[in-house]
Amino acid sequence: MAKLKKAKCAADLRARILRQELAPGCDLDEVRLAAEYGISRTPLREVFHRLAAEGFMRIEENRGAKVASMDLPVLRVFFQTAPLVYSSIARQAAENRTGIQLARLKETQLAFAKATRTGDAAQSGLLNHAFHEQIGEMAQNPYLFAALMRMLIDHTRLGQTFFAPQSPEDEARVKKAIEQHDAMISAIEGQEPSLAIDLTLQHWELSRDQLEKFVRPDPLPIDVISMKDRPRAI
Amino acid sequence: MAKLKKAKCAADLRARILRQELAPGCDLDEVRLAAEYGISRTPLREVFHRLAAEGFMRIEENRGAKVASMDLPVLRVFFQTAPLVYSSIARQAAENRTGIQLARLKETQLAFAKATRTGDAAQSGLLNHAFHEQIGEMAQNPYLFAALMRMLIDHTRLGQTFFAPQSPEDEARVKKAIEQHDAMISAIEGQEPSLAIDLTLQHWELSRDQLEKFVRPDPLPIDVISMKDRPRAI
DNA sequence: TTGACTCGCTTTGTATACATTTATTATACA
DNA sequence: TGTATAATAAATGTATACAAAGCGAGTCAA
Structure with missing residues (x-):
């Protein structure tokens, strides 16, 4: 105990x-x-x-x-490195996955889809994390797995809002993410490495477009700043 | 204290x-x-x-x-993954290195060359490790750095014998490794990513050829096995 | 008012004692 | 003789007590 x-x-x-x-x-x-x-x-x-x-x-x-902090310089590297690591992992997962791992992945995906439906954003984020971690385990590559785990820490933290849709467009994105997961499972099950890579990159692009809004928020319009500061300007 | x-x-x-x-x-x-x-x-x-x-x-x-053990299945993955991680790190090191890091790298290289000359194989291995770890730091990529560190653990352990040359050919290999380090330093200093990648891959190939002798020892000649087992065969 | 200092409190770091689990040996029994 | 089991020894895991370092409020002098 x-x-x-x-x-x-x-x-x-x-x-x-x-x-x-x-x-x-x-x-x-x-x-x-x-x-x-x-x-x-x-x-x-x-x-x-x-x-x-x-x-x-x-x-x-x-x-x-x-x-652990999430400073902007590192986040730039995050966006640069994610496609490489995620796609390498996806390929090797498709090559090396075992049947047991596949079954577990499907379970996680079911739980994940359910969490999104019930609107539990935090739980959705964690189950999405678990989903990608399990794909990492399938790759059986301890070296890239270490990189993946670190990427997922930042990815999951950044993506907290992803599963709390604010608009119909957001909801569509979540729905699409779930479909992409299903497609990835099929590619891994069918042991089709190059398809797994393609799907992973598409999945990444969906996520990236959403994430970048938070990482690089549009700078305040220049006139707003100048208006606000003008009174106190020298 | x-x-x-x-x-x-x-x-x-x-x-x-x-x-x-x-x-x-x-x-x-x-x-x-x-x-x-x-x-x-x-x-x-x-x-x-x-x-x-x-x-x-x-x-x-x-x-x-x-x-940590070094099982053969993982070692296969090691050989498969090393070029990807090492060359990615090399490219980013060439792009992002600072002057201070470069100076430190040169110091390590000097100490490394000296250790090989004095025939201190263990120290050579550790300084070679430090050299590649420092290049990893230059890349400023915490994600790939995690992968690199894990690769270097196995690489350094496997390569223990590399710096204890048994023949003139072995000595030539060590000499060549030092020259490759120098060339890599130049490429990083000159901020030439693609050159850094090329040199890194050459360096990897030199190391790999040597390492594979220990990982995949030639299987026993088939007739030796059959001769030995024949008496006990059914 | 400001700056440096002291004192005391809070938090972190370490050692040690104790509980719990595993490994080993001895012994009994088939 | 071999195996199972009990007793014992060794180790790992945890809690607690104490030491040391950091932090802040208050004091005093410039």
């Missing part, structure tokens, strides 16, 4: 970070969290060190653990 | 694993190592969890930490 607590704590912290319930940069109180999870500081700190190495947080000497 | 001990412990464990002084799969005694590094089990265990997440070791519930 005690062991389960530690694993559960790690999993829950990951989820809270991915949901941005623990915001990027916010710092984590050892005693508070230890109490919250019903464990002492010792095992919690072990979890911290592990999550730090996984890229969820960083630990600063004598000043505790903080949730 | 106490903090330095922990960092030093982590760095030393990494080095010992890379040198195969701690062999793949061997298990790590908490009390022994804690005594060895002059710290208690608590901080050592934190280091273990961190190194586990970095891919140096794995931790099994209630049965301690073991050095």
